[in-house]
Amino acid sequence: MSLIQFHNIIGGQEQTARASFESYDPYTGKPWALIPADGVAEVDQAVAAAKAAFRSKDWAGLTATARGKLLNRLADLILQNAERIAAIETRDNGKLLSEMTTQLRYIPEWFRYFGGLCDKIEGAVLPIDKANMFAFTRREPLGVIAAIVPWNSPLLLLTWKLAPLLAAGNTVVIKPSEHAAASTLEFVKLFAQAGFPAGVVNTVTGLPLEVGAPLVTHPDVAKVAFTGGEPGGLAVYQAAAAQMKTVTLELGGKSANIIFDDADVDNAVKGAVSGIFAASGQTCIAGSRLLVHRSIHDRVVDGLVDLAKTARIGDPSQMTTQVGPITTQNQRDKVLSYLGIARAEGATAVLGGGTPAGLGDGWFVEPTIFTSVNNQMRIAREEVFGPVLSVIPFDDEEQAFAIANDSPYGLAAGIWTQNIGRALRGAAAMEAGTVWVNTYRAVSYMAPFGGYKRSGIGRESGQEAIDAYLQTKTVWIDMLGQTANPFVIR
Numbered sequence: 001m002s003l004i005q006f007h008n009i010i011g012g013q014e015q016t017a018r019a020s021f022e023s024y025d026p027y028t029g030k031p032w033a034l035i036p037a038d039g040v041a042e043v044d045q046a047v048a049a050a051k052a053a054f055r056s057k058d059w060a061g062l063t064a065t066a067r068g069k070l071l072n073r074l075a076d077l078i079l080q081n082a083e084r085i086a087a088i089e090t091r092d093n094g095k096l097l098s099e100m101t102t103q104l105r106y107i108p109e110w111f112r113y114f115g116g117l118c119d120k121i122e123g124a125v126l127p128i129d130k131a132n133m134f135a136f137t138r139r140e141p142l143g144v145i146a147a148i149v150p151w152n153s154p155l156l157l158l159t160w161k162l163a164p165l166l167a168a169g170n171t172v173v174i175k176p177s178e179h180a181a182a183s184t185l186e187f188v189k190l191f192a193q194a195g196f197p198a199g200v201v202n203t204v205t206g207l208p209l210e211v212g213a214p215l216v217t218h219p220d221v222a223k224v225a226f227t228g229g230e231p232g233g234l235a236v237y238q239a240a241a242a243q244m245k246t247v248t249l250e251l252g253g254k255s256a257n258i259i260f261d262d263a264d265v266d267n268a269v270k271g272a273v274s275g276i277f278a279a280s281g282q283t284c285i286a287g288s289r290l291l292v293h294r295s296i297h298d299r300v301v302d303g304l305v306d307l308a309k310t311a312r313i314g315d316p317s318q319m320t321t322q323v324g325p326i327t328t329q330n331q332r333d334k335v336l337s338y339l340g341i342a343r344a345e346g347a348t349a350v351l352g353g354g355t356p357a358g359l360g361d362g363w364f365v366e367p368t369i370f371t372s373v374n375n376q377m378r379i380a381r382e383e384v385f386g387p388v389l390s391v392i393p394f395d396d397e398e399q400a401f402a403i404a405n406d407s408p409y410g411l412a413a414g415i416w417t418q419n420i421g422r423a424l425r426g427a428a429a430m431e432a433g434t435v436w437v438n439t440y441r442a443v444s445y446m447a448p449f450g451g452y453k454r455s456g457i458g459r460e461s462g463q464e465a466i467d468a469y470l471q472t473k474t475v476w477i478d479m480l481g482q483t484a485n486p487f488v489i490r
């Protein structure tokens, strides 16, 4: 079967790849597409195009309202192309088509929300303490942004960066993951159709050290917005710091989902199952540590097993499939290795614990639930990034909050309780960027998202996200026109 060649766009032009590498369909375990294998030359070219566009009349000269209209036009085009692009992402990274179709219909809201903010970026007139002076501030874009994205949710996580950075008037070079770049390369074609000037949005693809690292250290890149794992995030942070660049980092998690003895157990069980098995556990917010009050432990575990074993595992392109494959073979092997680690540490698999039968060469792992886990085990401390749930019992509220916070990560937390006081105490106590009460996994363009502790730096979504892509300039004007002689002491 012939492979589909995807192309990068630089300066508005589709690029002919010098060389390409294969991208795999995780359901079949076979290559299906060819992605350009770029290097320093393409990075230089893309950054130069983005820099020229940043300074161009076509982009810098647009009114803020006109910029907002472009973002809205893009949102319309995404909706029109939603099904086609969703199918590409499903093929490339194994996300469920049912999830992708919903996601592609929601992604436009980010572009509408930030499109609406374009003409609300305001400076201030300062009540300055010098009678002859008038002073005001301008809020200005930073320049060329490097947007570096992981494989687990390529378009959504890209959107969280693109919508605010474009609304603020920046330009961008996108580096999608080498494991799931196809949907991004299809998606960026829409920018020209929406009327964005050439060079505002550019892409480069390839390996982290051949493309990602030179992009981060390129002297004309003003800021790096990175979503990915901790090792990559740390490398990007260090390289950016050496050049005095700012970063937004969205990194990993080991989120605690706490079920108290006063919770509605049926709802909590559904929330816990979707919190870990959605996207086959390949989400940064996976509720991978389930903390359960000892008095309801067995009831909750029975409920989890009963519900999770009904999941239909299989072809992600079928709308009825509920659990799809793991995106890469390496990641599948990593998840399987954690199953061995958990057992060796003394955990018991009450569901799953291996690979499902009858799914050919696809990269699947069974939805797995471990009991007899304590918070010091590796399975409870390290991000597995797969469909693996660890159940940890607790005896009281104080202990539950302490276990939840005993983690190097702090991306999200869930609390299941009918007690409003406990919910509010928990919301305050959790060292996490997002806390869900009697729900899990909700996100919105309006809601700031990001990590405490080693889960990251900065916030995406919500109004404050645009500040991450702006800088403030102060302007002083002498209104009297009587410049003092510097050699006459007053």
Ligand code: NAD
Residues within 6 Å of the ligand: 148, 149, 150, 151, 152, 153, 157, 175, 176, 177, 178, 206, 207, 208, 209, 211, 212, 213, 216, 227, 228, 229, 230, 231, 232, 233, 235, 236, 249, 250, 251, 252, 253, 283, 284, 285, 383, 385, 411, 451, 455, 456
């Ligand atoms: P990764 O860190 O391996 O790669 C992410 C991206 O960074 C890829 O495009 C990769 O090529 C690039 N990259 C890696 N090292 C780099 C370097 N030194 N310099 C420049 N670029 C580099 O992450 P992944 O395995 O693709 O994604 C999974 C990770 O992402 C998980 O840890 C997950 O928790 C995290 N994640 C976080 C969020 C969030 O919002 N906090 C969301 C999704 C995923």
